[in-house]
Structures are given as structure tokens and as C-alpha cells.
Amino acid sequence: MTALPIWWLPAPRLDAARLLAAAGGEVACALDGARGEWAIGMGAAQHSTAFDLTALAREIAAQPLHPLGAAADHGALWMGAGVFDSARPGGGVWGEAPAARWVLPRVTFMRRAKQLLCAVAGAGDEARAMQHRDAAFNQLAQLARTAEQGHALPQAAAPPQVEWGEAADAFCARVAAAVSAIRRGEMQKVVLARACRVRCAEPIHPGLLLRRMGAAEPDSFLFAMPLPQPGAVLVGASPERLVRVCGGQVQAEALAGSAARAATPKADATAALALRESKKDWAEHDWVRLFVARALSGAVHASHNLLDAQPGILSTARIHHLHTPFRARRRANFGLPELAARLHPSPAIAGVPTAAALHWLRENEPLARGAYAGPVGWLGRDGEGALAVSLRCAHVQGRVATVFAGAGIVADSDPRAEFEETQLKMRVMLDALGAPA
Numbered sequence: 001m002t003a004l005p006i007w008w009l010p011a012p013r014l015d016a017a018r019l020l021a022a023a024g025g026e027v028a029c030a031l032d033g034a035r036g037e038w039a040i041g042m043g044a045a046q047h048s049t050a051f052d053l054t055a056l057a058r059e060i061a062a063q064p065l066h067p068l069g070a071a072a073d074h075g076a077l078w079m080g081a082g083v084f085d086s087a088r089p090g091g092g093v094w095g096e097a098p099a100a101r102w103v104l105p106r107v108t109f110m111r112r113a114k115q116l117l118c119a120v121a122g123a124g125d126e127a128r129a130m131q132h133r134d135a136a137f138n139q140l141a142q143l144a145r146t147a148e149q150g151h152a153l154p155q156a157a158a159p160p161q162v163e164w165g166e167a168a169d170a171f172c173a174r175v176a177a178a179v180s181a182i183r184r185g186e187m188q189k190v191v192l193a194r195a196c197r198v199r200c201a202e203p204i205h206p207g208l209l210l211r212r213m214g215a216a217e218p219d220s221f222l223f224a225m226p227l228p229q230p231g232a233v234l235v236g237a238s239p240e241r242l243v244r245v246c247g248g249q250v251q252a253e254a255l256a257g258s259a260a261r262a263a264t265p266k267a268d269a270t271a272a273l274a275l276r277e278s279k280k281d282w283a284e285h286d287w288v289r290l291f292v293a294r295a296l297s298g299a300v301h302a303s304h305n306l307l308d309a310q311p312g313i314l315s316t317a318r319i320h321h322l323h324t325p326f327r328a329r330r331r332a333n334f335g336l337p338e339l340a341a342r343l344h345p346s347p348a349i350a351g352v353p354t355a356a357a358l359h360w361l362r363e364n365e366p367l368a369r370g371a372y373a374g375p376v377g378w379l380g381r382d383g384e385g386a387l388a389v390s391l392r393c394a395h396v397q398g399r400v401a402t403v404f405a406g407a408g409i410v411a412d413s414d415p416r417a418e419f420e421e422t423q424l425k426m427r428v429m430l431d432a433l434g435a436p437a
Contacts, residue, residue, distance in 0.1 A: 003064040004045065004104075004121055006077070007129035010070070011109050011118040012137050016040065020214060022143035023224035024206035024233050028079045028103065030377050032241070032386060034219040037112050039378040041079045041105030042136050045121035049228060051083040051100035053344065053375065057337035060381055063104075069126065077119060077380050078102050081225040081234050081390060084345060084373040085358060092368030093195075093395050093402045095229050099370035103226075107136035110378075113246055147207050160435045163197040165367070165402075171422070172415035174364065175407075181360060182411045189287060190351035190360055193367050193406040194422050198433050200399045206233040209396065212432040213237040217317050221388035223376050229397065234371050236393025237428060239316050242375055243343055244386040245336045250300050250328045252339070254288040254311070256348040256408060257281030257322035260424050261315065272313050272320050284408050285311055285322040287347040291354075292326060295342040300328035318428060335383020340375055349373040349389060349406065370395070372404040392428045403429045 016031055016038045023029040023040075031038035046063060050056040060078060080102030083089040089098035108119040123129035166174075171194050178190050210224045213236070220237035227234055244251040259275040262268040275281055293306035300306075306326060314323035330339065351357020371390055379385030394401040405425035407418040 003066040005066045005068055005123060007120040007123055007126060008067060008069040009118045009120065009129060009133055011116040011133075013116065014040075014109055014111075014137075016111065017211070017214065019140050019144050020210045020222065020224070021147040021205075021207040022140045023210050023235075024226070026226060027140070027143065027207075028105065028226060029207070029210065029222070029224045030079065030386075031214070031222045032388075033214065033217070033222060037386065039079055039108060039110040039112075040140065041103065041108045042140070043106030044103040045106050046104040048102045049098055049100055050102065051089045051098045052086050053082060053337045053341040056082070056102060057335070057341075060337070060379075065381060069129070077108065077378075078104050079108070079225065079378045081223070081227070081371045081376040082374045083371055084349065084369040085362070087358070087362060088368060090368065090370060092370065094227070094368055094370030097228050099227060100374070101226065101228050107132055109137070109140075144207070147205050158201045160198050160200045160433055162430070162435050163199060165195045165197060168419050171419050175409055175413060175415035175418050177364065178360070178409040179411060179413055179415075182409070187356040187360060188352040189284060189347060189408055189410050190357040191349050191406045191408050192365065192418070193369055193372065193404060195367055195402050195404045196426065198394075198401045198403060198430065198435050200401070200433065203399050204396050204401055204433070206235050206396050209235050209401075209432055213392075213428065216432065217392070217428060220316065220392070221377070223388065223390065225376060227371065227395070232395060232397040234376065234390060234393060235396050236376070236390055238376070238388040238391045238393065239314065239319070239321060240348065240389040240391055242387040242389050243336060243339045245330055245339065245384045246386075247384075248329050250296070250326075250330045250339060252292055252296060252326045252343060254285060254292045254324040254326075254346075254348070255314065255321050256288040257285040258421065259320045261318055261320060272315070275313065275320050275322060280410060280412055281322055284410060285324070287352045289324045291347050292324075292343060296326060296328060296339070298331075299334040299339055299342060300330055302328040318424060330383070336379045336385045336387065337383075340387050344375055344389075345373070348408070351408075369404070373406065392425060394429050401429070401433055
């Protein structure tokens, strides 16, 4: 197999927040707002539909690359999204093919470890690589301007129409069935998902939708990843990072247990305190915390016992979450894909035990999750990169967005409260789409 030349070049200064408007089509975007890191990829020099992270790692390792240029072999390369459950990779709105899509872009602009870089795949020499870089930069800027100008046109008078895929009573009945299964001892926790469809009068622009979500949730992990279906894009603003590897340092987190934020500072502080004192939420969080610590054990060098990590509160614009961060150094032979395969799916998105929860979902959840709650982000052939869990997201195609949300169900879950939790989580995307409350 012939080695693919990858030219690593200095990147022009980019206003990544503005260029998010270019997302969609063949432009993939991911931006970690909390860390100020981002990657924007254009086109596809190589592509993969591997929906298993281990299989993706093998494909990446098997592709011979020839790094060239001043910053050779530095930074992220592959970008894309995988599926929640490899046993149900497609179906429903995602189509019959697996919803996963990973690409090695023709041109990638990125900011990583405070350094701006550009990777150009396939150019025969450095001069041509620089021409491709400059042409891609100009195209990105033009796509962003065109999107903004289109957005400035008069909007249709008709507001978006929200079509619920599952009525409240049906979802509550499914929660009750899950609670019964938990009390029978079939599992300890299961995460149920639901979706709604938003139909707009005009085509939805993925990049502008991403920009709106970024304005509302600036510290989230923003993403717009083209999907295998023509014209379909996965768009979201996730609060949950799956794993990041940079300079050999591994960062992962447990995120489970949530409460709505309140309108005043005093009431908001009370809501956060109530979350800290909630036995239900602590139990739910503890399962995830222990899962992550055990998944990392043996794959990292830690300066302390990972099981000693203690939760705090991570607050987004609408929701407080119980949150435990983990920090360590990766061991040899454990790169980002291998670590992510250990961590996905976690009890935060599947349940406890994982196998039992997945079995119950396959038997009882009518929704095809596809890439919802799957890994999304960027990764390099050097085992580094960053992946989030695709939450607070939607499948966008033409004038229709299918919005997803989930809730963790335990033995004492109240069906109506769990329904309201999914409503709250969906509101982030529904507001960005301009859907009525």
C-alpha cells in the first residue's frame, strides 16, 4: 500500500467561532469550548465507516502515512462520529447503513496544545500543499460568509413545527417498565432515550445551528460531523467529554446526576446543593465514577488511586451535573481509540451492568440511537486527540432535525420527573432551532 503524504504546515490565524458557520456538506467541525481546542476538516482523503473503535484503530494503524513539513506528525488527523451500540448501528432516521463516519480530511486546520497547525493530505510537494492550504482557508471563509448572508435574509413567518416521536404517556410507561425490571434484579440502572422531530420552513444550516448552540453553551464540546446519508449532519453541544489524550496525558470524566438550574443566584445555589445531597443522583454518579476508574486502570499511570477521585458540580447554561475528573499518563500501546473503547458505552449513557442494560434496550427501546450518544471528535495516528459523547445533539437533514435526549432510570425513578429531564435536555437544541417552548 502506497504511503499517503501528509504535509504539516503552519496555519493562518483563524477565527474558529466564526468559521463554524461553514460546517456541513464536506466540512467537519469540532470545538472544545472549555479548552479552546478545535479542528476543522475539509473533504476526505481517506474514509472509514468503522463503528467499533477497536476496528477504527486497526484501520488507522494499517494506513501508511508519510509525514512531511516543519511540524511533521503533530496534531489530529481523523475526524468523525461513531455509534452508540455496535449491535444496532443504524435504523430509523439514520438509515439502514451504520451511522458511523470517520474521515482523514484533505485539509485540516486545528488548534491543539496552544499551537495552530494545518495538515494537507495527498499533495505531491510542499508548494502544492501550501496552495491547497490557502485555497481551503479561502473556501472556508467564503462558506462562512455565504451562510451568514443567507441567515440575514427575511425568515419564514411560520415557526418550526415540533413532532413528538413518543408521547409523554408512552415514555412514562417505558420508564415504569424499566423500574420494574430493575426491581426484579435484571439490572441496577438503564438509560432511556427519546426523540422529537423539528420541521422547519427553510433548510436548516448545520453551521449556523452550531454557532447558536455555541453561543448558548460556550464551554461545551461543539460538533458538526457529516454522516453517511447524503446531506445529513450530526450537530450538537455536548457537556460530556469521553477522553482526551495530549502529550501522553489522559483526561477522562464521569458525568451523571443532574438538576435544572434556577433563575436567581440564590435559587441556583439551592438547586446545586440539592443535587449534592440527592441519594439517587449520587448513586447514579457513583456507578459511572467507578466504571471510569476501573476502565482506566491498567491503561494509565496514575499518581493516586483513581477510585479516590471525588465529584464536584459542572454547570452548563441550563443544567447542573455531578462531575468527577480523572487525570493520568497513558501506558504504551494505549492510545485514544483503545482508551475510548474501554470507556464506551459507560453507565452514563447505557446502564449498570452495561451488558444487561444494553440487552434490555435492544429488546425494549423502539428508538434507533445510531450516532446519538456515540463517540465524536478527532484523533491522531499517534494515539492522541479528543472525543466527546454526542449528547445534546440532532440528526439534521434538509428542513428536518431529529433531536435526542436521555435519562438514567434507577429503582426509585419517577416516570414524570424523568420525562421532564429529557424535555430540559432537548431544550438546548430546540432553542437553537427556534422551536416554540
